[in-house]
Amino acid sequence: MSTPLLSAENLTKAYGSRLACAGVDLDVTEGEVLAIVGESGSGKSTLLSLLAGELAPDSGCVRYRMRDGRSRDLADLGPAELRRLMRTDWGFVRQDARQGLRMAVSAGGNVGERLMGMGERHYGRIRGQALDWLGRVEIEAGRVDDPPSQFSGGMRQRLQIARNLVTGPRLVLMDEPTSGLDVSVQARLLDLIRRLSAELGLAVIIVTHDLAVARLLSHRIAVMRAGRVIETGLTDRVLDDPEHAYTQLLVSSVLAA
Amino acid sequence: MTALLTFQDVAKSFTLHLRGGVVLPVVGGVSLSVAPGECVVLGGPSGAGKSSLLKMAYGNYRCDAGAIWVRDGETVIDVARADPRVMLSLRSRVIAYVSQFLRVIPRVSALDVVEAAGREGGLSEDEARARARTLLARLNLPERLWSLPPATFSGGEQQRVNIARGLIADRPLLLLDEPTASLDASNRAVVAELVREKLAAGAGVLGIFHDSEMRDAVATRIVDVTRFAQARAA
Structure with missing residues (x-):
């Protein structure tokens, strides 16, 4: 097996006396979707921030295989290097679109900004790629000059996806991307995420409290409770034959649709 | 000849932590194998553990004891111990599983569902499209x-x-779990024909068919699962 794209070893982070993340090991590679599930307060979002290098761990490390093939510890990257990584090779789709988008800037501008961050300066090419990506996430070309403040919740999430994928990232982190959306809007978004991640061979880490989302999108799953990963494995195995008492409780608490 | 699938002294039970840790035994001492060209049909009443055996072979259920060997080209892999990535790779190249129920993917057309399965199984785009239409x-x-x-x-x-x-x-x-449960006789006959073509091409089948006509049309051997029940209390 080749080196994973991203791997975390023994990641630990405490807020005061409370362990938000305790000794977490995980890895993900290209073409793979890993779901992190658990209830609110289980440490999922802290883990995602640690993986993204937004938070520094108290101990443990996150390694990332750079485009030149070398694995680097995120803690050893300078702030400029880390920023460049986040702007080009990584995507981060936020639960709250207002954190992931510039609400007052046009949809096309939101997508184009990431390209400009990579050094693209040609207006026509930027606009062309922005239009292409809006089309791929099913946003009409006629909305390219509208700001996301005028978009529905589902459209904002699709715009976030376009903004993140336009630079051809290898890793995309998603924090509850479908929560708060109507069920039909959710289905459309899930379908889009599923299709694009498979087509582009992305490594995806998705945090969700919704087991149905995890089942539909992910290959592997990690179940978190009180900052620890208590069960991990093939998504369908963990959901259909859960081993840990807490996973059994989670699975049995879901209404079958 | 190496078998395509071998259960070696396999046992399975469910521990219900939410019911005070009650242990429900499913099967024990399961040993059976499927050779190329063979269609082994699991017999026995509902609840005897037939579906659980298929799910263990697919890696969908954990296996408590024993080994489940699946042949992958020149090697054999114990799916009871396989890493999730190895299991996913086996599923895309080696093991097909058809259950009674289609887990529906919203908004994807029937043709695309079938075609995507072909591409995941290693067919070219054109081949997948052509076969999906034919099937x-x-x-x-x-x-x-x-x-x-x-x-x-x-x-x-x-x-x-x-x-x-x-x-x-x-x-x-x-691995076929009642794939014909809600089909009429003429469509069951089509499925029987498709399965026989796979067997003739050297595939092996482990299946569950309650319908006796279907069973007679494809089975080369029947294994009664109730004989694995005696050992399960042990």
Whole structure:
């Protein structure tokens, strides 16, 4: 097996006396979707921030295989290097679109900004790629000059996806991307995420409290409770034959649709 | 000749932590194998553990004891211990699983569902498209339904999409859990024919068919699962 794209070893982070993340090991590679599930307060979002290098761990490390093939510890990257990584090779789709988008800037501008961050300066090419990506996430070309403040919740999430994928990232982190959306809007978004991640061979880490989302999108799953990963494995195995008492409780608490 | 699938002294039980840790034994001492060209049908009443055996072979259920060897080209892999990535790779290349139910993917058309399964199984885009059309036509799914998502289809129509999805690629090991439960006689006959073609091409089948006509049409051997029940209390 080749080196994973991203791997975390023994990641630990405490807020005061409370362990938000305790000794977490995980890895993900290209073409793979890993779901992190658990209830609110289980440490999922802290883990995602640690993986993204937004938070520094108290101990443990996150390694990332750079485009030149070398694995680097995120803690050893300078702030400029880390920023460049986040702007080009990584995507981060936020639960709250207002954190992931510039609400007052046009949809096309939101997508184009990431390209400009990579050094693209040609207006026509930027606009062309922005239009292409809006089309791929099913946003009409006629909305390219509208700001996301005028978009529905589902459209904002699709715009976030376009903004993140336009630079051809290898890793995309998603924090509850479908929560708060109507069920039909959710289905459309899930379908889009599923299709694009498979087509582009992305490594995806998705945090969700919704087991149905995890089942539909992910290959592997990690179940978190009180900052620890208590069960991990093939998504369908963990959901259909859960081993840990807490996973059994989670699975049995879901209404079958 | 190396078997495609071998259960070696396999045991399975469920521990219900939410019911005070009650242990429900399912099967014990399971040893059986499936050779190329063979269709081994699991017999026995509901609850005897037939589906659990198929799910263990697919890696969907954990296996408490013993080994489940699956042949992958020149090597054999114990799926009871396999890493999730190895299991996913086996599923894409080696093991096909067809259950009674189609887990519906919203908004994806029947034809695309089948085609995608072909591509995941290693077929080229053109080959996947061609085979998907041929299979759906052979299974008598009306062409006007092909471009629609299967969510609104009848049980029998969904089941035929599911069969097409499971059989489109050339995987050597087929796990079939009542794939014909809601099909009429003529469509069951089509499925029997498809299964026999797979067997003739050297695939092996481990299956569950309650319908005796279907069973007689494809089975080369029947294994009564109730004999694995005695050991399960142990």
